[in-house]
Amino acid sequence: MEEVISNFHTHTYRCGHAEGDIADYVEQAEMEGCSALGFSDHVPLPLDSIDNWQNIRMESEEAFYYMAKISDAKRKAHFPIFSGFECEWSKRYENWYRDFILGEINADYLVFGPHWTEYEGEFIYAPEISNLRQLHSYIDTTIDGMNSGLFKFIAHPDIIMCSYAEWDTEISACLNEIIDCAISLDLPMEINGQGMLRPTRKTSNGVRFQYPFKEFWLLAQEKGAKIICNSDAHRPAHVLKQAREARKLAQSWGIEIQELEGFKRT
Numbered sequence: 001m002e003e004v005i006s007n008f009h010t011h012t013y014r015c016g017h018a019e020g021d022i023a024d025y026v027e028q029a030e031m032e033g034c035s036a037l038g039f040s041d042h043v044p045l046p047l048d049s050i051d052n053w054q055n056i057r058m059e060s061e062e063a064f065y066y067m068a069k070i071s072d073a074k075r076k077a078h079f080p081i082f083s084g085f086e087c088e089w090s091k092r093y094e095n096w097y098r099d100f101i102l103g104e105i106n107a108d109y110l111v112f113g114p115h116w117t118e119y120e121g122e123f124i125y126a127p128e129i130s131n132l133r134q135l136h137s138y139i140d141t142t143i144d145g146m147n148s149g150l151f152k153f154i155a156h157p158d159i160i161m162c163s164y165a166e167w168d169t170e171i172s173a174c175l176n177e178i179i180d181c182a183i184s185l186d187l188p189m190e191i192n193g194q195g196m197l198r199p200t201r202k203t204s205n206g207v208r209f210q211y212p213f214k215e216f217w218l219l220a221q222e223k224g225a226k227i228i229c230n231s232d233a234h235r236p237a238h239v240l241k242q243a244r245e246a247r248k249l250a251q252s253w254g255i256e257i258q259e260l261e262g263f264k265r266t
């Protein structure tokens with residue numbers, strides 16, 4: 001039987017911190033026997049929006065070229081390709097995502113990448129959360145984003161474990177909330193292969209990845225969450241490599257993985 005290896009989390013040079021364009025990722029994926037590929041570069045936001053992370057996203061104009069190149073690749077590749085964007089959640093972006101990105105630009109799907117929370121008028125980056133109030137604000141933002149109904153899956157729902165060394169009752173309660181929400185919405189959660197490339201962390205329980213975080217995924221599986229694996233590729237060589245690494249890791253933890261087929265617009 002042919003291996004099914006898909007990846008729905010892929011960036012391009014447009015975000016300013018990734019290498020390669022659509023065709024480079026498609027070529028690499030084709031070489032490695034890809035079954036389905038989704039592009040999800042960091043979403044552009046309106047010019048007048050409150051955006052603390054401007055340097056990591058394309059401009060709105062570029063989104064049209066990005067989509068055109070994906071359309072081109074869709075015609076040429078021997079496997080299905082999908083056009084998407086990775087988004088932060090804020091209520092103020094809701095109409096933009098729905099009307100412009102899904103409506104006008106006509107993207108196939110949106111990914112929820114929860115990297116930030118707004119706390120007391122400031123943006124706090126998930127890996128830098130330093131107290132419980134910020135943590136709760138982050139969890140609230142994440143739950144709101146999941147509930148928006150705009151996203152097809154949540155990327156690295158365990159990214160908070162970058163900043164949180166030990167598994168304790170507080171973080172366990174917070175992460176349980178994310179898992180329960182995903183289950184109630186039937187929203188797939190992603191084991192992220194890019195996280196495996198980050199420096200590891202020392203904890204009282206030994207050395208671990210910042211994320212994926214084992215305890216989180218064991219709990220998610222036990223509760224019956226839908227779990228997928230993606231690479232979060234920021235360079236063509238990783239397009240399937242990190243998606244495979246994530247699957248291997250999941251397998252070593254006894255986690256059962258679902259394979260997404262793609263996203264049909266309704």
Ligand SMILES: [Zn+2]
Pocket residue numbers: 011015017042234
């Ligand atoms: Zn990125």
Ligand SMILES: [Zn+2]
Pocket residue numbers: 009011086113155232
């Ligand atoms: Zn990403």
